[in-house]
Amino acid sequence: MKFVIKHQSNSRVRLELPFTCPHSVQMYLEELACTVPGIEKLHFYKDLKHVGVYFTQGKVQQVQRFLSLIQMENVIEKQKEVQWLVASSPYDIISTHLYRRMLSKVLLPTPIRMGWILMKMVKFGKAAFQSICEKKLSMSLLDFVAISTSMAMGDHKTADMIMFLLNLGDDLDDWSQKKSIEELEKNLTNNIYEIWIEKEGERFKKMSNHVEVGDVFVATEGQEIYFDGRVVNGRGYLNESSLTGESFPVSKKIGDMVYANTVVEHGELLVEVTNKQQNLRLQQIVQLIKSSEFHQSKQQKQLMEKADGLVKYNFIGMALTYLFTRSVSKALTFLLVDYSCALKLSSPATYLTAIKAASNQGIVIKGSNSLDEYAQVDTFVFDKTGTLTTGVPKIQRIIAYEGYDDEEVLRIAACLEEHIYHPIATAVVKKAEDEGIEHEEMHGKLTHVASKGIVSSIDGKRVVIGSLELLEDEKTTISNEQKAVIEEYSQKYNLLYLSYDGKLIAIFLIDTPLRGEAVVLLKELKEKGKQIVLLTGDTQKRTETICSLIPFDRVYTQVKPEEKHQVIEQLQEEGHHVLMIGDGINDSAALSLANVGIVMAGASDIARQASDILFLNEQLTGLHVLDTITDQLNHQLDSNLKNTVGINSFLMGLGLIDVVSPSVLAVLHNVTTTFIIGKSLTYI
Numbered sequence: 001m002k003f004v005i006k007h008q009s010n011s012r013v014r015l016e017l018p019f020t021c022p023h024s025v026q027m028y029l030e031e032l033a034c035t036v037p038g039i040e041k042l043h044f045y046k047d048l049k050h051v052g053v054y055f056t057q058g059k060v061q062q063v064q065r066f067l068s069l070i071q072m073e074n075v076i077e078k079q080k081e082v083q084w085l086v087a088s089s090p091y092d093i094i095s096t097h098l099y100r101r102m103l104s105k106v107l108l109p110t111p112i113r114m115g116w117i118l119m120k121m122v123k124f125g126k127a128a129f130q131s132i133c134e135k136k137l138s139m140s141l142l143d144f145v146a147i148s149t150s151m152a153m154g155d156h157k158t159a160d161m162i163m164f165l166l167n168l169g170d171d172l173d174d175w176s177q178k179k180s181i182e183e184l185e186k187n188l189t190n191n192i193y194e195i196w197i198e199k200e201g202e203r204f205k206k207m208s209n210h211v212e213v214g215d216v217f218v219a220t221e222g223q224e225i226y227f228d229g230r231v232v233n234g235r236g237y238l239n240e241s242s243l244t245g246e247s248f249p250v251s252k253k254i255g256d257m258v259y260a261n262t263v264v265e266h267g268e269l270l271v272e273v274t275n276k277q278q279n280l281r282l283q284q285i286v287q288l289i290k291s292s293e294f295h296q297s298k299q300q301k302q303l304m305e306k307a308d309g310l311v312k313y314n315f316i317g318m319a320l321t322y323l324f325t326r327s328v329s330k331a332l333t334f335l336l337v338d339y340s341c342a343l344k345l346s347s348p349a350t351y352l353t354a355i356k357a358a359s360n361q362g363i364v365i366k367g368s369n370s371l372d373e374y375a376q377v378d379t380f381v382f383d384k385t386g387t388l389t390t391g392v393p394k395i396q397r398i399i400a401y402e403g404y405d406d407e408e409v410l411r412i413a414a415c416l417e418e419h420i421y422h423p424i425a426t427a428v429v430k431k432a433e434d435e436g437i438e439h440e441e442m443h444g445k446l447t448h449v450a451s452k453g454i455v456s457s458i459d460g461k462r463v464v465i466g467s468l469e470l471l472e473d474e475k476t477t478i479s480n481e482q483k484a485v486i487e488e489y490s491q492k493y494n495l496l497y498l499s500y501d502g503k504l505i506a507i508f509l510i511d512t513p514l515r516g517e518a519v520v521l522l523k524e525l526k527e528k529g530k531q532i533v534l535l536t537g538d539t540q541k542r543t544e545t546i547c548s549l550i551p552f553d554r555v556y557t558q559v560k561p562e563e564k565h566q567v568i569e570q571l572q573e574e575g576h577h578v579l580m581i582g583d584g585i586n587d588s589a590a591l592s593l594a595n596v597g598i599v600m601a602g603a604s605d606i607a608r609q610a611s612d613i614l615f616l617n618e619q620l621t622g623l624h625v626l627d628t629i630t631d632q633l634n635h636q637l638d639s640n641l642k643n644t645v646g647i648n649s650f651l652m653g654l655g656l657i658d659v660v661s662p663s664v665l666a667v668l669h670n671v672t673t674t675f676i677i678g679k680s681l682t683y684i
Contacts, residue, residue, distance in 0.1 A: 003067055006050065011040075013063055014052045021048045024078040032069045038062035040207045058205060097168045117156060120163050121147055137311045139340055145315075146335035150662065153328055158663040162336070166670075193226065198270055213276050219258070219269040229271035231256045236267025237422070249422060263341050313377055314338050321656065333655030336666045342644040342673040349680040350640065354633045357684040361625050362617035370612040373595045375630045376577045378524055380623075381568065381590075384536035385580035387600065388546060388620075389512040393427040397495065397509040399485060402500075407437055409506035413498050415439040416454050416465050419446055424496055426509060461501040471497050471504065491541035514546060521620050522550045531576065535564055535590070564590040581620075598622075629684065636683045640676055647672045 004016040008307050013092070021029070029051070033039045038059030043052035053063050067413045084390070104113060121144075128144035131137070143166060150159035180280050193208040196218040203218060208226055211217065216232060225238070237249035240262045258271055305463060317334035321327070351368035358365050365371065382388050398406045414432035417425035418439070432439055444457040444507050453466010455474065464474050471478070476499040478486075489495060489509055496508040522532050533554045536543060540557045547555060556567055564582075568590045580594040591597030597611040599617045616623040648669065655665045 001067075001070065001072055008060075010057050012052055012054050013060070014050060015067075016050055019072070019075050020079070021051065022079060028074060031069070033066055034209055036062050037210055037212055039066050040210060056204065081341075093168070093171050097164070097171070101164060113155065117151075117160050117163070118495055120167075121151070121159075124163065124166075137315060139338070139344065142311055142314055142335060142338060142340075145274055146332065146666075148331065149328070149332060149335060155662065158661075158666065161663045162666045168670075195226070196220075211273055211276055213273050215273045216270050216274075217273065219264045221266055221268065223264050223580070225258055225262050225264065225271070226257050227271075227273045227277075228261055228275040229273045230255070231258060231269050233270035234268050236269045237264045237265050239265045241248045247491060254255045286614070290426045309337065311340050317652075330656055330658065332662045333652050333665065336662055337648050337651045337669045339644050339648055340670075342648070342676045343640065345673060346640045346644075346676045346680040347637070349677055350633060350636050350683070353636075353681055353684055354629050357379060358625065358629055361459055361620075361622075362615065363622050363625055364614040364616060366612055366614075369661045370596055371630055371633055373577070373612070374579065374626055375634065377529040377530070377579040377596060379533060379571055379576040379578045380522075381533040381535050381578060381580040381594065382522075383514065383580075383587055384534060384538055384543065384546065386583040387581050388514055388518045388534075388550075392512060393423045393494065394513050395427050395431040395508050395511050396511050399507045399509070400505065401482065402503055402505045405503050407435070411437050411439045412442070412458070412463065412500070413465055413496075413506070413508065415442055416446070416456060416463065420448065420454060424494070424510060428496070428508065458500065462499075464497075465498045466497065468495070468497055471499050474499065475502065476504055477502055482507070491539045492544065493542070496614055511542075511545075514549065515620055517620050519549050521623060525623075533567075533571070535559055535567055535580075535582075543682065545619055562589070565593055632684050635682060639683075640680060641680075643672075643676055 001018050003018065006016055007014040019025070026042075030042055030340050033042050038056045039062055040054040040056060043054070045051065053066065055063055056089060066524075104116065108116065124140070124144045124147055127140035131141040143162070147159045147162050150156070150162065194205045195208050195211055196203050197206045197211075198216050198218055206215070206217075212228060217227070217229070219236070221236070231252050231254050235253050237250070238258060239318075240250050240259070252269060254268075257274075258269065260275075314334045318331045318655050321334060322331035325331070348368075350643040351371065354371055355365045355368065373588060398410060400406055400409045410428070410432050414426045414437065419544070442458050443463060447455045449455060449466065449470055452470035452473075453464065454471075456463050462474070464471055464476065476497075482504055485507065486495065489507070493509040493511050496510055497504060498506040498508070525532055531553045532550070533556070534543065534547070534550075534552045535556045537559055538557060543555060543557055556563075559567065564587060564665055568578055568580060572593075572595070578594045579596040579598065580591055581598045582588075582591055583600050587599075591599065596613065598613045598615060599611040601614060601616045613622075651665060651668055651672065654660050654668075655662070660668065
């Protein structure tokens with residue numbers, strides 16, 4: 001093959017190709033490009049004969065390597081693929097079909113056209129034969145009997161029209177399904193990102209889809225990590241809530257492992273890639289949705305079975321009509337018009353539209369069965385931390401001692417904590433900002449004691465802020481009164497201690513506040529007659545505040561992971577249809593057992609895998625969205641059934657009284673089916 005270079009720069013070369021590039025060939029070339037390090041992206045021009053190849057500077061030789069991978073026989077095979085399935089609109093599909101039909105009528109002599117009709121019948125005959133072998137009265141058998149009967153009557157036009165409409169309907173259905181899946185995939189999968197790579201002391205950008213195992217990427221503060229890897233240089237703190245459900249940063253140093261979908265909250269790391277799959281779990285979710293036909297919901301399966309069950313009545317109607325009227329054309333009515341076609345085609349489209357609508361609002365639904373299960377839920381089980389609460393610590397109260405007031409101890413604490421990146425430190429600084437307290441530098445050299453706190457000095461006297469363990473290490477004096485306060489509040493709050501000159505001068509009571517929407521939403525669930533359950537590993541003391549605001553039907557505290565699973569099992573044994581919302585690894589078994597498992601986007605990887613539904617927007621109001629979508633879904637399924645029975649019964653009546661010819665009847669039936677499918681794709 002000969003590739004002509006039309007233009008070349010430091011990072012791009014424009015080539016003239018020895019073949020045209022329809023969509024299928026473009027996909028083939030892009031797949032090849034992803035296998036070649038240094039090739040960043042391809043840009044295809046409208047003439048389908050030119051392509052721009054973008055490469056990493058200094059890697060122009062990789063373009064030649066990419067071109068050497070292109071196999072002409074593969075290109076030819078891709079060019080043969082049916083192109084209207086990836087057409088930009090249904091108009092393209094319809095116009096292509098009509099254009100081909102017109103050309104065959106004008107250019108093909110009658111004998112050849114007859115042969116072409118017989119060849120087209122072979123496909124329908126094979127499907128009918130398979131149906132007979134499986135001992136099923138299916139739509140395929142019904143279609144073939146209608147086509148062959150029309151041919152036997154010498155009505156070739158009707159037979160040709162039936163096949164034309166069936167093929168057109170199949171292609172429109174394939175296009176709509178493919179288009180919906182593509183749009184859904186765009187909503188779910190992350191874009192390709194530019195990643196900073198370090199090699200031999202130099203840093204350069206590389207597209208994330210070209211990152212290889214062994215590459216060393218730079219992870220800076222605030223950046224999400226897209227690949228699993230090992231730290232080879234630097235030090236920092238990572239938010240690993242996506243793995244553990246805990247929002248507190250974890251220290252990372254040389255030799256430590258880091259994982260995709262965690263975030264660098266402080267510092268900078270150099271990470272060697274150990275797994276080049278970007279956001280693997282989200283990709284798996286997309287594959288699950290793509291293969292949803294293998295995971296149909298119970299209701300969808302029932303509709304499919306009902307549609308197949310209706311076929312026998314078409315044959316019975318045909319036989320009885322011919323028996324009483326001796327009219328083949330009237331008997332054909334029951335072959336040309338049926339109820340099952342529209343039901344079988346519209347049901348998956350209806351579910352796919354609902355899943356797509358949910359994804360547009362930040363909700364990932366892994367399979368259609370989750371929608372049916374959600375509609376039956378009567379018990380909602382909530383994990384507390386990270387689900388009903390925000391996961392962001394907040395100072396709820398300050399208790400000052402030794403003659404200090406709240407403002408003074410908060411000023412000292414903020415002055416010390418502003419140098420540390422940690423959620424509790426951030427909570428202290430934020431509290432000072434909210435109170436309008438300025439905290440100029442008043443301390444000496446800071447010493448950070450890992451996992452314990454900070455030691456410094458003010459006016460030559462030792463000042464300590466951190467855990468009780470750190471204060472004990474520093475020999476801080478704690479009175480009996482203070483010990484009683486600590487004992488009282490330690491089970492309800494996270495406590496931060498501040499000491500000065502060997503004396504405890506303040507205790508900060510810290511908690512994670514409820515999500516703003518939680519109280520109202522759970523009360524609404526109660527008003528709808530739903531049972532709401534709190535399931536948490538926290539102590540009873542730490543749940544008192546939330547229980548005073550929300551009227552839970554049941555509260556389970558200090559629950560271990562295996563006990564969460566047992567609670568869900570117990571509720572189901574009582575006959576309840578259970579939904580659980582959780583986020584951590586310790587929730588994964590319970591999420592998997594629940595009829596519907598829901599997690600937030602920041603949930604642990606295992607919890608996300610065990611869940612049925614994912615709230616990307618981190619809002620409990622996603623439950624409202626699910627309510628609306630499931631209501632609309634069930635309404636549309638009912639509407640499809642009524643329209644299918646009503647309109648097709650009317651068409652059967654027209655056929656039986658000879659108001660319309662068989663060919664017109666076939667057109668009207670297929671128009672009806674297309675109308676119902678169209679409604680199923682646009683009802684939300």
